[in-house]
Amino acid sequence: MSDRLLFITTLTRLLEGRRHVFVGGGSAAAATASLLQRALSGDRLQITMLGDKRYLFLSNDYSEIFNCAATGRYDAFFMGGGQIDGGGNVNLIGIGDHPTLKVRWPGSRGTPLIYMMIENTILFLEEHTRRVLVPRVDYISAPGTSEPGVYHPGGPVALVTPRCVFSFDRKRARFTLETLNPGHSLEEVNEHTGFDFDVAPNLGETPGPGLPLLELLRDRVLDELSVIYPQYTETLRNEVDAAIAAQRQAA
């Protein structure tokens, strides 16, 4: 089982039961998971996806996305960040003393609105280290939670990394380690996580994809995905084929 397939499987599972997911640009795994969950849902899940005309139904332009977010038309969103802390705060600004930052990232984009407005935001990172998962972000681009009274219907539900899956409790503003990816340990997650988190009493292993999901991915998703992420799809296709072959052999 490739790390990437496990990652996609987790993101797909986290979209279960959602109505309309907004997917930003340049995130192939999020795009794959959204297309896969759409196929699983019998095309009931709506997708609005930057970079793909087939999934970008806007009468205006990207500005309409902020309006749709603020009026609750999306109920799922994927987001990464330069730093994420234990309170679910995300930094896309940089590190150092503003306005002369020693590390300058591109900027907060629309996240200060979108992250607060869209329910069920799934945080995902391709790097799980103390560099990224910090005790306290240097700058808050978008807050995980707010003081009582601040209109904040959205927020994170989960954080998915190459090592594990956390859930997020918005009332307590705290992550809980739910599952470990195969081959990873609690000690290792502790070692590489800069913030405190709770551990689920029934801490288990992150479930991988079954044969039906892999076949759906191969038959319904990959061709569609290749239009926007051709290179990514090519390597993913090999991993899917290998995983299908391995599961058939095991059966």
Place this chain on the structure above:
Amino acid sequence: MDTIEELVTLVGDGALLGLPTGTGDYSAVSMEAARALVRRGVRNLDIVCVPGGGMDVDMLIGAGCVASIQAGVISLGEYGAAPRYVAAQREGRIKVKESTCPAIEAALTAGERGIPFMPVRGIIGSDVVRLRSDEWKVGTNPFEPHDPILFVPAIRPDVALIHAPLADRAGNLWIGRNGHTRVLTHAAAFTIATFENWYDGNLFDDERMRAGVLPAQYVRASVHVPHATWPMRFGEIHAEDSANLRRYAKAAATQEGFDAYLQEFVFNERKVA
């Protein structure tokens, strides 16, 4: 107007200049005009990116044309960080007014309506609010006193500079469904533009075109320059020149490399197909 050099005389030193995004289907950056501004040596521009900035902004910063900048995002997209922007902010040579896309859009919406400010959802709790506390205010919803909300003051750029797909002989431009460009050009005192093609007849005569027109009353001047977005993308009309963008990203990593790029592609106007 006949030439790009004449067009950019309408951007004075110290102007608040509004620039559109260079991203995806909605890209509308007039790189040709940005190059002309660099050649002229314009100074002390305050730039508002609507809502993101790319190579145009990085080049103006690197050439010393910019005093301050506000944007939701500034980068070269797939080609990485905007290197001259990153260096200039680190060295304190430009003032960065930290922002976010919906705040810029709200401020321009106030600008186009002639009202002093606009409330905008979310953002409270973001450090962007703290970093802009000199201008932005968290107040309360006057209809619901327990609902704190962010107010941003109107932005009215002195000039908006865009590249449009079409222009007619009556001075109308066609900008399509491009909402960011619409709000920018409506909020600005006036718009100057390069455009891709002439349109036969009046754009207002065709109902299918009308919704996408920027009427002549907003447009001070325009110049016919096909593919003025080069090397950036122009919506579905021109793909980006990835070789040149890659070259820029690499060259602009140092001031010397950047200066050499300017010499070749801005002062000598060499284009690579």
